[in-house]
Amino acid sequence: MTEEKDKQFGEVLESLKDVPGPVMMAMQKAQEIYGYLPIEVQLRIADYFGVPLATVYGIATFYSQFRLEQPGQIKIAVCLGTACYVKGSGGVIEKFGRMLGVEPGHTTPDGRFTLEATRCIGCCGLAPVLTVNGEVYGKVTEDSVDEIMAKYNNA
Amino acid sequence: MKNINLTVNGVPVTVPEGTRILDAAIKAGFKVPTLCYMKDLCNESSCRVCVVEIKGNRKLMTACSTVVSEGMEVLTNTPKVRASRKITLELMLSNHHKECLSCVRSGNCELQTLANEYGCDAEKYEGAMNSYDVDDATEYLVRDNNKCILCRRCVAACNKVQTVGVIDAGNRGFATRIASPFEKDLGGVPCVACGQCINVCPTGALREKDSIKAVEKLLADPEKTVIVGTAPSVRAALGEEFGYPIGTDTEGRMVAALKAIGFDKVFDVDMAADMTIMEEGTEFISRLNDKNAVLPMITSCSAGWVRFIEFNYPELLPHLSTCKSPQQMFGAIMKTYYAKKIGVAPENIAVVTVMPCIAKKFEKLRDDECAAGAGIPDIDESITTRELARMIKNYGINFNALDPKTEFDNPIGKGSTAGLIFGATGGVMEAALRTVAETVTGETLENIDFKATRGTKGIKEATITLAGKQINICVASGLANARKIMDDIKAGKSKYHFIEIMACPGGCVNGGGQPIVSSEKRNLVDVAKTRAGVLYKKDKKDALRKSHDNPVVNTLYGDYFEKPNSHVAHKTLHTSYVKRNRY
Ligand code: SF4
Ligand code: SF4
Ligand code: SF4
Ligand code: FES
Numbered sequence A: 001m002t003e004e005k006d007k008q009f010g011e012v013l014e015s016l017k018d019v020p021g022p023v024m025m026a027m028q029k030a031q032e033i034y035g036y037l038p039i040e041v042q043l044r045i046a047d048y049f050g051v052p053l054a055t056v057y058g059i060a061t062f063y064s065q066f067r068l069e070q071p072g073q074i075k076i077a078v079c080l081g082t083a084c085y086v087k088g089s090g091g092v093i094e095k096f097g098r099m100l101g102v103e104p105g106h107t108t109p110d111g112r113f114t115l116e117a118t119r120c121i122g123c124c125g126l127a128p129v130l131t132v133n134g135e136v137y138g139k140v141t142e143d144s145v146d147e148i149m150a151k152y153n154n155a
Numbered sequence B: 001m002k003n004i005n006l007t008v009n010g011v012p013v014t015v016p017e018g019t020r021i022l023d024a025a026i027k028a029g030f031k032v033p034t035l036c037y038m039k040d041l042c043n044e045s046s047c048r049v050c051v052v053e054i055k056g057n058r059k060l061m062t063a064c065s066t067v068v069s070e071g072m073e074v075l076t077n078t079p080k081v082r083a084s085r086k087i088t089l090e091l092m093l094s095n096h097h098k099e100c101l102s103c104v105r106s107g108n109c110e111l112q113t114l115a116n117e118y119g120c121d122a123e124k125y126e127g128a129m130n131s132y133d134v135d136d137a138t139e140y141l142v143r144d145n146n147k148c149i150l151c152r153r154c155v156a157a158c159n160k161v162q163t164v165g166v167i168d169a170g171n172r173g174f175a176t177r178i179a180s181p182f183e184k185d186l187g188g189v190p191c192v193a194c195g196q197c198i199n200v201c202p203t204g205a206l207r208e209k210d211s212i213k214a215v216e217k218l219l220a221d222p223e224k225t226v227i228v229g230t231a232p233s234v235r236a237a238l239g240e241e242f243g244y245p246i247g248t249d250t251e252g253r254m255v256a257a258l259k260a261i262g263f264d265k266v267f268d269v270d271m272a273a274d275m276t277i278m279e280e281g282t283e284f285i286s287r288l289n290d291k292n293a294v295l296p297m298i299t300s301c302s303a304g305w306v307r308f309i310e311f312n313y314p315e316l317l318p319h320l321s322t323c324k325s326p327q328q329m330f331g332a333i334m335k336t337y338y339a340k341k342i343g344v345a346p347e348n349i350a351v352v353t354v355m356p357c358i359a360k361k362f363e364k365l366r367d368d369e370c371a372a373g374a375g376i377p378d379i380d381e382s383i384t385t386r387e388l389a390r391m392i393k394n395y396g397i398n399f400n401a402l403d404p405k406t407e408f409d410n411p412i413g414k415g416s417t418a419g420l421i422f423g424a425t426g427g428v429m430e431a432a433l434r435t436v437a438e439t440v441t442g443e444t445l446e447n448i449d450f451k452a453t454r455g456t457k458g459i460k461e462a463t464i465t466l467a468g469k470q471i472n473i474c475v476a477s478g479l480a481n482a483r484k485i486m487d488d489i490k491a492g493k494s495k496y497h498f499i500e501i502m503a504c505p506g507g508c509v510n511g512g513g514q515p516i517v518s519s520e521k522r523n524l525v526d527v528a529k530t531r532a533g534v535l536y537k538k539d540k541k542d543a544l545r546k547s548h549d550n551p552v553v554n555t556l557y558g559d560y561f562e563k564p565n566s567h568v569a570h571k572t573l574h575t576s577y578v579k580r581n582r583y
C-alpha cells in the first residue's frame, strides 16, 4: 500500500522536475496521496528539489492546508470564516480542543479524532457551521459540542 | 559601468549603478541601521529599521534593498525617519525577553545598541509575549527564540552559505519562529555545529554552550595539572573583544592572560598542527604511491566539515585523512608523551583548548579520541575565543596592560608558522606542500610561498609538480563549496589528488567561536581576510616556517613517536569516522 503510494509519488516528482516553483505543488500532491505530510515524504521532496528540509517544513507549518499528522478516523472541521466566527465558532472549536485535548490541526493520540479549522465552506446561512466526516452541522453552539461528541463516542 | 549622482542629506555622492541606498549613505558619511540585512548574506527586507525618506516619495523606503537612481535626494535622519525606526524597535522589544543585564550579547547586541541610540521605551507597547523553551540539547549551541527578532540571518547562513539547512522560519503571524523540522531540537537534526549562525545573529538568541564553569572547576582541582592550548586563529581575533581593531595580533597578551588565569602550562596548538602536517603529509605520499589507495585525500582538521561528510556523504568517508585534528592531537600528545615526561598520570592531566570554533566542543566527545586509554579523553574542555574574553574580563585582568612579548611555555610549546597559517583557508594545504615537497624531493625549496592557496575565495585550485608528478590540489571553505567538490567526487568527475576543506568560509579565522562583528562593521571590513593577514604577516618574517624543521616535532618523533605513520603514531594521532543518519 505505502509502496504503491511511494511509486505514485515518484511519478509526481518526475512530472514536476522542470516546473518552476515545484515544492508547493509537490507538497499538495503528496498530501492528496498520503493524506498528510510525514517526515519521510517531506525529506524526499527536499532532497529531490535540493531545498532544505527545514524550508519544506517551514512551508508546511505556514499554510494551514498542510497536515503533519496522519488524519484520525473522525475529522471534525469547524469553520472559522467570518460569518461563522462572528456567530461564535471560535468558542466551539475551543471547546472541542478542550474535550479532545488537542490543538486545531492535530489528531488525538489514539488516532480517532482530528480537529481542524477551515475557511468559509459556503454555508454561511447556517453559521456557525462544522462538518464531521463531511456531514454538515449548522447553527451549532457550545452545547451542541457535547451532543456531537456523545454521538461519535458511542458510535 | 554607469555612475549615478545623488545626494544623501544634501551631501552629493557618485556611486555605480545598482548600488543600494545603504552603501551610498555610508559613502556620504551617514550610518543607516540594519537588523535583517547583512552584507553578502541576508537581504530579506523584513525588519524595516533601515527606512529612509526619498524626496518626492510619500512612503518610506528600505535602504538595504532600494537601489539609487539619478538625481535621487535621500534623507536618512528626518524626524519622520527617526520616529518610524523608533516605533519599529519598540514593537520588536514588546515581544522580546529583555534580559540585557545577564545576556551574553549585552554590549555587543545590535538590537540593544539601536534601542539605546533611538531612545526607545522598552515597555511602550504591552501585549502578548511569546514564550519558547530554550533549546540547549546539544553540547555546543543554544537557541533562545525568546530573543529572536526573526531577521533570518541564521537561516541564510545555515541554508545558503553552508547548505546544511536545519533551520527555517515556520508558522505565521505572531506565532512565526525559527525552528528545525518537526520541532526537533538541534541534537535531532544534521546540524554540523559550525556556529556560523551565531556569528551573524544580531541578538543573544544564538550562543555557544558555556564551558567556562567546567574549566574553572578543573582549575580549582588541586589534583590536576591543567594545560591550555590555543588554536592558530585565536590570537588574530581575541583583541577585538578588548577594543583592538580587526586584524590585530595579540599572541603575547593572550598567553599572558592565560597564565594570569592560572593554567599550569600554556602551549601553542600550532605545534600539534605541525604534527598534523607530518602525519597527513606522510599519509598523502603513501596514498599517492599506492595504486589501490583512495584519492583524492581530504583533510580532516575541521570538526564541522567532518560532521558534514558523515551526515551527507558517508560513502565517501574513505577519502578523509585518518589524522586527528590538531586539537585532538594536542590532547593526545599531552596525555601520552608529555604525561610520561613530567611523570604525571594522564588521569591527573586536564587539557583545555581555546578554539575559534564551537564544533570542537562536539569533537572532543567523539569516539576514538582517547589516546591514553578508555575514559581518558584527549581533551577535557574546549572554550571559544569569545569565552576566553569573558573569562579575562571576569577575572579582572587588564588585557591592555599585559606584556605583549609573553611567550608560550617550553619545552614543547612552540609551533612553526606552517602550523600558524592553519587558521586561514588554504593554510593547511600550503603547510602540507612545504613539507611534502621537501620530503619527496629531498631538497630544500627555494620558494615556500604557495600563493595559489591563499585568499578568501571559496574554491581555489592549482597544479604543482612533485618529483616529476603533476599533483592537482584544491582548497575549499564554506560547506556550500565543499558540497560542490563532494558532488564531483561522487559523480567520478574530480580531477584532484589532495583537497583541503574547512567548514567556515575563509577558514578558522572566521570560525563560529570568534568575536562577533556587527553588520555595520561588516559593511566596511572583510573580516576573514583581515584576520588572516595577521597569520600571513607573521609567517612572512618568521625563521621557522616549515613543520618538519620544528625542533619540537623532531623531539616528539625522536623520543616517542618514532616516525610519521608509525604504529604508535597511528594509535595516538589517528582516528576513525562513522556514518550518521540525517533524520
Ligand atoms: S538579545 Fe540584546 S536586547 Fe535582548 S536581552 Fe540580549 S542584549 Fe538585551
Ligand atoms: S551551527 Fe551551522 S549547521 Fe548548525 S544550525 Fe548553525 S549554521 Fe546550521
Ligand atoms: S536567531 Fe538570531 S539570526 Fe536567527 S532569525 Fe533570530 S535574531 Fe535573526
Ligand atoms: S463563514 Fe462559515 S460557512 Fe461561510
Ligand code: FES
Residues within 6 Å of the ligand: B033, B034, B035, B036, B037, B044, B045, B046, B047, B048, B049, B050, B051, B062, B063, B064, B065
Ligand atoms: S529591512 Fe533593511 S535592514 Fe531590515
